[in-house]
Amino acid sequence: MKYAFFPGCSLESTARPFDLSTRAVCRALGISLEDIPDWVCCGSTPAHASSDSLAIALPALNLQKAQAAGLPVMVACASCYARLRTANHRIVGAPEDRLRAERITGHPYDGGVEVRHVLDVLVNELGPDRIRAKVRRPLAGLRVACYYGCLLTRPPEIVAFDDPEHPSCMDELMAAAGAESVDWPFKTECCGASLSMTNSDIVCRLTHRLLCMAQEAGADCLAVACPLCQVNLDLRQADAGKAHGPFRPMPVLYVTQLLGLALGLPQEALGIDALAVSPKTLLAKRDAVAAGGAGGNA
Amino acid sequence: MNRGGSSGKGEGDMPQSIPWNGSGLMEEVRRCGGAQVSACFQCHKCSTGCPVGPEMDFLPSQIMRLVHLGAEKEVLASRSIWLCASCEACTTRCPMAIDIAGVMDALRILAIERRIDLPDARGKQFHRSFLGSVRRHGRVYEMGMMTAYKLRIGDLLSDVDKVPQLLAQGKLSLLPDRSGDIRQVRGIFRRAEEEDGKP
Numbered sequence: 001m002k003y004a005f006f007p008g009c010s011l012e013s014t015a016r017p018f019d020l021s022t023r024a025v026c027r028a029l030g031i032s033l034e035d036i037p038d039w040v041c042c043g044s045t046p047a048h049a050s051s052d053s054l055a056i057a058l059p060a061l062n063l064q065k066a067q068a069a070g071l072p073v074m075v076a077c078a079s080c081y082a083r084l085r086t087a088n089h090r091i092v093g094a095p096e097d098r099l100r101a102e103r104i105t106g107h108p109y110d111g112g113v114e115v116r117h118v119l120d121v122l123v124n125e126l127g128p129d130r131i132r133a134k135v136r137r138p139l140a141g142l143r144v145a146c147y148y149g150c151l152l153t154r155p156p157e158i159v160a161f162d163d164p165e166h167p168s169c170m171d172e173l174m175a176a177a178g179a180e181s182v183d184w185p186f187k188t189e190c191c192g193a194s195l196s197m198t199n200s201d202i203v204c205r206l207t208h209r210l211l212c213m214a215q216e217a218g219a220d221c222l223a224v225a226c227p228l229c230q231v232n233l234d235l236r237q238a239d240a241g242k243a244h245g246p247f248r249p250m251p252v253l254y255v256t257q258l259l260g261l262a263l264g265l266p267q268e269a270l271g272i273d274a275l276a277v278s279p280k281t282l283l284a285k286r287d288a289v290a291a292g293g294a295g296g297n298a
Numbered sequence: 299m300n301r302g303g304s305s306g307k308g309e310g311d312m313p314q315s316i317p318w319n320g321s322g323l324m325e326e327v328r329r330c331g332g333a334q335v336s337a338c339f340q341c342h343k344c345s346t347g348c349p350v351g352p353e354m355d356f357l358p359s360q361i362m363r364l365v366h367l368g369a370e371k372e373v374l375a376s377r378s379i380w381l382c383a384s385c386e387a388c389t390t391r392c393p394m395a396i397d398i399a400g401v402m403d404a405l406r407i408l409a410i411e412r413r414i415d416l417p418d419a420r421g422k423q424f425h426r427s428f429l430g431s432v433r434r435h436g437r438v439y440e441m442g443m444m445t446a447y448k449l450r451i452g453d454l455l456s457d458v459d460k461v462p463q464l465l466a467q468g469k470l471s472l473l474p475d476r477s478g479d480i481r482q483v484r485g486i487f488r489r490a491e492e493e494d495g496k497p
Contacts, residue, residue, distance in 0.1 A: 009438035014469045038478035041432040045384050046425035049406045052331035053490035054429070061479075061486060104489040105482075154386035155397075164390050190349040190385035197447065198420040199381065200456070202353055235460055274467040 001125065003074035003116070004066040005033040006084065008227075009041050010077050015227030017271025021256035022076045022118055024269045028260070029126060029134060033074065036065050042083040045194050056097055057104040059087035063113045064105060072114035074121055076256070078226035079193075082151035082159060084115045089158045117152060118256065119225050120161040123169040128176035136264030138178025141289030142282065144258065145219035146170035147210070148187050149229040164188070170223060170255055177262035184217035186210050191232040200236065201243065207233050208240040211250050221251040221282050223258055230254060234276045251279035261286075321368035330411075332404030333397040338362040344388035344398050354378040358388050358398055365401070374409040378402075380421035423450040433487045436477025441470055 011019035026033050039062050048055040063084060066073045075081040090097040091111030102108055122131065148167045156164040165188060171181040189210060192203035210233065214222055224230045234252040241247060253275065260270040261283070272279065324335050338359070345357035355377045356364065364373045373379070379402050388398035409416065416422060427447035431438050448454045464470040477483065 009440075012437070012475055013440045013471060014464065016467070016469050038436075040436045040477045040479055040483050041438055043432065044428070044438075046428035047432075048384070049403050049421075050410070050425050050429060051407070051490055051494050052403075053493040054487065055331075057486050057490055058432075058483075061482065100493055104486055104493060106485070150383075150385040150387070154390045156390060188387075190383055190387065192349070193383045193385065194424070195350070195381070195383050197424045197444075199353070202350055202381070205352075206349055274469060276463065 001030065001121075002032040002034065002071060003121070004036045004069050004071040006036050006039055006042075006062055006066075006073055006075045006080060008039075008075065008077040008080035009044075010079075010227035014231050015077065015254075017257060017274045018076055018227055018230070018254045020269060020271040021254055021260045024265050025122075025256045025260045025263065026118075028263050028265060029122075029131065031074075031121065031126070034069065034071065036062055036069070036073070039065065042080045044079050044083060048083070048086075053100060053104060055083070056087050056090055056101045059084045060091065060101040060109050061105050063087065063111075063115070064107050064109050067109065067113050072116060074116050074118055076118045076225075078117070078149060078151040079228060081115065081117045085158050087111075088113070088115060117159075117161065117225070119152065119169055119173065122259070123173055124161060128172050131173070131259070132176040135177055135262045137262060137286075137290065139174070139258060139262050139286055140178050142179040142258075142286055143182050143218055143220045144174045144179045144223050145182050145184050145214040145217060145221070146174060146187060146223050146255070147214075147229060147233070149224065149226045150188065150190050150193070152225060153188060170225065173255060173259060174223060177259050179258065179262075182214075182217045182219045184213055184219070186213045191229045193228050193232070196228065196232050196236075200239070203232050204236055204240040204243045207236055208244040208247070211237065211240065212247050214250060215247055219250070220285065221253055221258075221279060223255040224252060225255050237277055249277045251275060251277045251282050253279060316364070316367050316369045316372065318367050321370055323365050323368045323370055323373070326408055327365060327401055327404045330404035330407045332401040335362055335365045335396060335401060337394040337396055338366070338392075339394065341393060343391050343393065347387045347391055349385055349387070350381045350383055354381055358382075358402075361405070362396070362398065362401070365405075373405060374412065374414045375417060377417050379405040379409065380416070380418060420451055423447055426450070429487075431474075433484060435474045436480045436483040437475055439471075439474035441472060442474060 043058040088111045153162050153164040153167050162169045174181045192206045196203045257270045342359045345359040348358050382402040384399050386399050427443050431443040
């Protein structure tokens with residue numbers, strides 16, 4: 001199993017732990033990743049909110065590079081994933097968009113490169129059974145709230161690997177890793193995304209609501225698969241508590257970090273120490289359960 | 299909460315005196331990549347599920363109606379179009395399959411194109427700073443992008459408390475990481491501007 005990997009800008013900065021853990025988990029599971037050479041930014045929200053042409057052309061340039069390498073693409077960032085899929089969707093669906101992308105990039109592109117999210121690859125390509133077989137240290141006793149956010153499942157005609165309102169692939173993955181995924185209603189509610197830069201007060205209101213609901217559902221931690229979700233939910237907990245009332249700090253881990261722990265990979269290789277809310281008590285609980293304790297005292 | 303003077307969100311709070319003015323706003327939205335707004339029959343499903351509804355001056359369904367009416371001034375100067383987080387919940391749930399999030403994009407593009415006096419320039423300045431960084435480096439250089447943005451909005455202090463931790467954890471870098479394909483990226487920005495300027 002081999003993919004051209006599109007890391008995206010966040011994975012080089014605020015989402016370093018997502019980059020480390022995605023690569024480590026793929027290596028451990030026999031998925032080979034080759035970075036798209038000289039990849040460029042997908043443009044993200046600033047591009048699609050500023051220039052329709054730029055929003056198609058920047059992803060198209062990256063997809064042309066993957067096509068030259070003859071490989072399907074794997075993406076970790078949910079936003080990059082949605083931008084690359086959207087460009088393909090439009091280039092395939094509208095001849096004028098295809099021509100425009102080709103004029104701007106200066107190269108032919110038919111929209112034919114397959115773009116998959118790491119979750120999609122793990123659950124629908126590799127499958128929970130093959131993952132379960134490689135679990136060395138099950139996440140026994142951990143109650144995880146799987147948070148999908150917006151762009152992994154919406155809009156469904158563009159991303160389409162799980163149900164847009166009630167997705168389950170991350171829950172399946174966490175079950176394979178030995179954790180218990182809690183039932184909760186905010187799996188796909190928005191965290192405020194890039195409003196973090198312009199209106200952090202709104203992000204605090206939204207993340208406070210999410211974190212309190214996860215707490216109410218009995219979760220020990222949140223699992224996420226998007227750099228912006230992770231930063232908004234992890235880094236602003238103190239601000240959210242100050243603005244909207246205190247709550248118990250809740251570790252927010254990338255789903256690949258949790259899976260990596262279950263596969264027995266070392267914490268340093270997964271960027272576990274680079275989270276704002278430390279998952280130390282969480283991991284102590286897992287170890288206590290594994291040692292036959294009564295569930296730890298997290 | 300910021301609610302503009304002429305606006306409101308409850309039943310009957312829509313400005314009453316906006317006649318259809320045939321401004322062609324619906325066609326302009328299409329030209330900027332937006333969807334066909336005329337299919338909207340005001341079911342308000344988009345507004346019900348919008349995460350930023352409480353902060354908006356006009357709810358998404360009200361924006362759709364104002365576009366119908368050609369109410370350029372109200373729509374293009376609204377806070378709502380800049381508060382949309384592009385979460386795509388409205389687009390996913392619209393029974394008429396209108397890409398409402400895409401319409402919000404088109405309205406933001408139009409507001410900039412027509413040099414509308416924005417009620418809050420933070421969204422515009424963030425997009426400008428972000429794309430400036432991409433144009434310069436081929437990738438986002440977070441430190442440079444955030445500094446440029448904060449200088450533009452005159453607010454250097456918010457969130458600085460988070461910088462030391464991010465630096466210590468290797469999540470912010472003092473130097474940019476450049477794509478090797480920077481010449482191509484600059485050409486793309488130039489040609490995209492030409493394409494957008496085409497009638």
